[in-house]
Amino acid sequence: ATNAINRGILWERYETDEDEVFWKLSILNEFEQALGRGDVWVAYQPKLDLHSNAITGAEALIRWIHPDRGFIRPDRFVRAIEDAGRIDKLTLYVLERAIADFAPLGLSVAVNLSMRMLGKNKLEAPLRDLLETYGMPAEKLTLEITESATMTDDQGMAELESLRALGILISIDDYGTGQSTLSYLKRLPASELKIDQSFVRQVLTSRSDAVLINSTIKLAHELDMRVVAEGVEDQQVLDALAGMECDIIQGYHVGRPVPLAEFVSKLPHKITSATVAKTAAPRRS
Ligand code: C2E
Ligand code: MG
Ligand code: MG
Numbered sequence: 001a002t003n004a005i006n007r008g009i010l011w012e013r014y015e016t017d018e019d020e021v022f023w024k025l026s027i028l029n030e031f032e033q034a035l036g037r038g039d040v041w042v043a044y045q046p047k048l049d050l051h052s053n054a055i056t057g058a059e060a061l062i063r064w065i066h067p068d069r070g071f072i073r074p075d076r077f078v079r080a081i082e083d084a085g086r087i088d089k090l091t092l093y094v095l096e097r098a099i100a101d102f103a104p105l106g107l108s109v110a111v112n113l114s115m116r117m118l119g120k121n122k123l124e125a126p127l128r129d130l131l132e133t134y135g136m137p138a139e140k141l142t143l144e145i146t147e148s149a150t151m152t153d154d155q156g157m158a159e160l161e162s163l164r165a166l167g168i169l170i171s172i173d174d175y176g177t178g179q180s181t182l183s184y185l186k187r188l189p190a191s192e193l194k195i196d197q198s199f200v201r202q203v204l205t206s207r208s209d210a211v212l213i214n215s216t217i218k219l220a221h222e223l224d225m226r227v228v229a230e231g232v233e234d235q236q237v238l239d240a241l242a243g244m245e246c247d248i249i250q251g252y253h254v255g256r257p258v259p260l261a262e263f264v265s266k267l268p269h270k271i272t273s274a275t276v277a278k279t280a281a282p283r284r285s
């Protein structure tokens with residue numbers, strides 16, 4: 001019986017590793033083609049500003065709906081593409097889409113930045129170019145980075161400083177789950193903290209989470225940073241966060257990540273008609 005169990009376990013492990021390797025290879029093989037076919041696209045999740053009670057922007061989230069596999073989890077395929085050293089292409093694709101889509105709306109957009117992009121000087125020139133081409137003011141673009149060791153090495157830090165100098169905003173994503181220390185907060189040129197959903201979801205049920213969120217908001221404000229809460233799924237959580245003076249709310253309660261047309265269709269009429277008037281033609285010079 002012991003042997004059978006051992007064999008079972010071994011077999012299972014073997015299967016899993018093999019599947020993982022195979023999965024990665026096919027994902028990498030198919031990615032470029034999927035981009036070209038439109039199977040890879042960018043969804044937008046609205047951000048609600050609690051001060052003005054208006055949708056002031058969105059987070060861009062990559063999507064891949066595979067003809068056979070269906071929805072592929074973005075964190076999973078993004079990691080595979082990172083591991084293969086091909087993250088630049090993905091990032092620049094999302095950046096161009098987001099800037100092209102949001103410049104005519106006059107709203108803000110946030111793009112997730114893989115840490116593997118930092119410290120290689122691959123961002124500043126294309127970003128400057130994209131903002132100019134589509135006529136987006138730099139302060140309408142936020143780059144979301146997750147807490148990790150690389151972001152505070154000298155090269156990474158210098159690059160973040162140079163992006164900040166262009167006027168682009170830096171946000172610390174999934175705040176509270178990474179290796180954040182107080183010195184990160186002091187050193188990073190960030191203007192926004194995004195409190196991770198794992199804390200937000202428990203704000204009503206866990207006293208310690210409520211205390212952590214409340215004091216994080218106070219701390220961020222003292223440091224002149226604004227605070228976004230992600231993963232807000234109901235009105236009670238929204239109310240609790242508003243009571244703690246959280247600045248911006250993101251989550252299914254406000255809206256799910258959706259294609260651009262659906263995002264725009266839910267905006268107030270004023271913004272939508274302004275977009276139509278301007279048309280989305282880029283200003284190529
Ligand atoms: P993230 O940047 O922290 O994005 C937030 C995730 O939470 C998104 O998952 C979003 O769909 C989900 N979410 C938002 N509101 C709620 C809610 O109320 N409840 C629940 N349960 N979930 C909510 P998604 O789209 O699956 O993305 C997962 C992660 O993949 C992202 O986490 C980000 O780290 C990464 N990712 C997505 N798009 C990109 C991209 O273009 N580039 C890079 N480098 N990473 C990306
Ligand atoms: Mg994010
Ligand atoms: Mg996050």
Ligand code: MG
Nearest residue numbers: 075173174196
């Ligand atoms: Mg996350």
